[in-house]
Amino acid sequence: MAFDVNHIREQFPILKREVSGNPLVYLDNAATTQKPQAVIDAIVEFYTQCNSNVHRGAHQLSDEATRRYEEAREVVAAFINAPAKEEVIWTSGTTEGINIVAKGMAQQLQAGDEVLVTEMEHHANLVTWQQACKLSGATLKVVPIHDTGELNEQAFTELLSERTRILSMPHVSNALGTINPIQSLTAQAKAKGALVLIDGAQGVAHGDVDVQAIGCDFYAFSGHKLFGPTGIGVLWGRKEVLENWPVWLTGGEMIETVTYQDATWGALPNRLEAGTPNIAGAIGMAAAIKWFQALDVDAVKAHEQALLDYALELAKDIPGMRIVGNAPKKIGILSFVIEGAHPADIGFLLDRQGVAIRTGDHCAQPLMKRLGVPGTARASFSIYNTFEDVEALFKGLKKASMMLA
Template sequence: MTDLSVANTAKKTAFDVDAIRRDFPILSQQVNGKPLVYLDNGASAQKPVAVLDAMDRYYREMHSNVHRGAHTLGDRATAAFEGARETVRSFLNAESTREIIWTRGTTEAINVVANGLAPRLKAGDEILVSQMEHHANIVPWQMVAERTGAKVVPIQITPEGELDLDSFNSLLNERTRIFAITHVSNALGTVNPVATLIKEAKARGIITLVDGAQAVPHYQPDVQALGCDFYAFSAHKLFGPTGIGVLYGKAQLLEEMPPYQGGGEMIERVSFEGTTWNTLPYKFEAGTPAVAEAVGLGAAIDYVGRLDRRAMEIAEKALLDRANQLVETVPGMEIIGTAKHKAPVMSFKIAGLHPSDIGTLLDQQGIAIRTGHHCAMPLMAFYGVPGTARASFAFYNTLDEVEQLFTALQKIQRLFA
């Protein structure tokens, strides 16, 4: 069933959103008596049949622990698990699967790096992040800074929600040891010029990490072209399962970093006199891994890879463009974050309405969005708001759904005018 679903998608001409939507069973349901309009993709994207079937087939036909089983099921599971790692390597254009580490998600991936780089830091060193970071790319660095005496330094942003390049350049100095930046802001949709920023940082010998959680659903990153030392993302935002993510890291740095956790798989030899670590990537993968989830992520990447990437980006841009055109139809509506280069994310507020009320009232009309601080409290403080309402689009959304969103917002606004 999976193979047929994927094959059918591969044959689609131009960008047949109706056919693509049939690959996502959850989108056909009703919520509160209305057809579901799912616009919370920035939090977690939905899953195509190809992913559901791949994970189901794993459990039905090959479930076993990987690497050490001396039997057929173990061989099948290992082949599927490591095959998914190769799929990720190809997706990111990493040099080797040794550089692809399975994690529980972007958050754990960044914690792995922060923990691993801690021995390099001392009092007075600086870790450069931006004001638009998700908490996952702030808090781990704060924890490391507290342990080492280093300092987390924020790069300023502009009122439009773009990184202030003058601030960035002025903050780079001989004390800067690490530069960690989001590829795409989860709260604003801003696409940062990461290649340019990384080049500037690397020219000064600074280690670089990119949070790619919000980028990978919309763009295919090339870690070698970017030149970053680390790149992290989560499967569930890339139309894959929850509970698994990826850390790409340059092999030399990964070799030098201490393990994040101890236990099975990450060891080469254990005695009561001491332990030696396994080779990459297993050095950072203690315990039984999320095998089915890795298989699911591999299937998700394969699915997206069969789509026309350029056509997908054009379709998503059309959704955001139409949303921006309709803002003026809702009195008191204001977009938060108007960067020139944005992923299909619209963060907004409406005068006189609390974001959580907007979300609740939209849900009553079958429309799912995200509300709150979006795990970006420093960013919300910059804009002087407790939170925003956020509609985040994916390639399976339609222009008609954008219209439905604004019809619903107009209705809500009239109720409270």
């Protein structure tokens, strides 16, 4: 199937706008992706046609809202090849999903136990486990990376032991774009009896995610990085694990029985979904997944790789520019520094030319310290970006470099 980027761009209304008098060149996709009209329409249609709370409503609007909400759960389950839809837990995003696992794990860990993370963690998957270890007395172990941004697999093997209770790591680094070999690392961790949580925030929008093939116990991701709305995400977990997992929040929806003295929890997925959910978000996320699944995934991957390859070629012509993170397997993230130019200044000058990137530590301060930089400028590509977008980025960088020299 031919990949028609112009046809895809036409489905994203925001890409038609201008910034500072220039056509928008949106290259901040690792932070959040833009939304196609199909997703916008699904959210508007919910609010204008069947807005109501879900479950137990004794009227037609509630029945319709409940049906769409639960159908969205089925869409997600099929998308990640989950064995059962009850394993799909709605969250506010990847961060909440990680917290559900970490807070529950903190109640099971004890002194002598170990938690394994990596040097490339987003703060959501580092600070959360730091706190779990402080509460439980467990020890946090950090798997180092090579200078290229690849995980040191030999060090991983050496750090993994019978004391490892859980491995929690990113599918893809948000700061570097490195794709981790999660299937093989998961198999090694499972062989030691450890649980495995994959932070899928950056991995889910760049190809097939099959939780059964990965072999992990948990996989967390966000809708807004998958062309869906903000404020909605998913924690997938194996049913036999989730059925006995300590509850995260208590309140309505998640209970089975309540007295003034005690309460019991309901069955999955309700037991981990307290309170009124983000119904429109779930429906919008399902619409995003359906839209994404209609594309040729191999063509999408090839297009994003071509954009990255072109950017790496053009980078050779920018004096003093250094790419941070050169793993052989990576998604379309170009993290870089330019000698004598602060990343924040680069971002500001690019914005004045209509080019949107991200600057700073990308919620990965320890990783930046490991790499010897205070932060980077980061351009991240998605399916609606073009070679012209890449050219606009480097035209802007040349101008910024001259102004900052």
